[in-house]
Amino acid sequence: MMLTYSTTPITVHSWLLGTANKKFFSLQAALEYAGEQANELSTIEVLIPAGNRRYVIIWGEQLAALIRRVCASH
Template sequence: MMLMYSTTPITVHSWLPGTANKHFISLQAAIEYAGEQADELSTIEVLIPTGNHRFVIIWGEQLAALIKRICASH
């Protein structure tokens, strides 16, 4: 089952200078936002907190596939 809601914010991080990180309480909202930034997808990663200052990081082809999956369900 995919994590949909989190008590700790999920971060969409961009490596582009001057671009602020965005924080979301749902993975779906974070993925949808990342999809809206498709022109900059190569500079975006989604950080999902797992505790003890550790994160699952989704980026690149994996992020693109997840965006396609989430957006296709709408």
């Protein structure tokens, strides 16, 4: 089941200079946005709050697989 709403924002972080980070309140929206940035996927990571200033970080092949899964469901 996909996290559809979070009370703490999920961040799509880009390591490219001049590219702003974006915050979302659903994992699906964050993954859809990351998918729109497919040409920069190697510089993107998704940070999901896990409490106590800790994050689950999704990047690389795992991020690409999740994006494919979300896009395939539309």
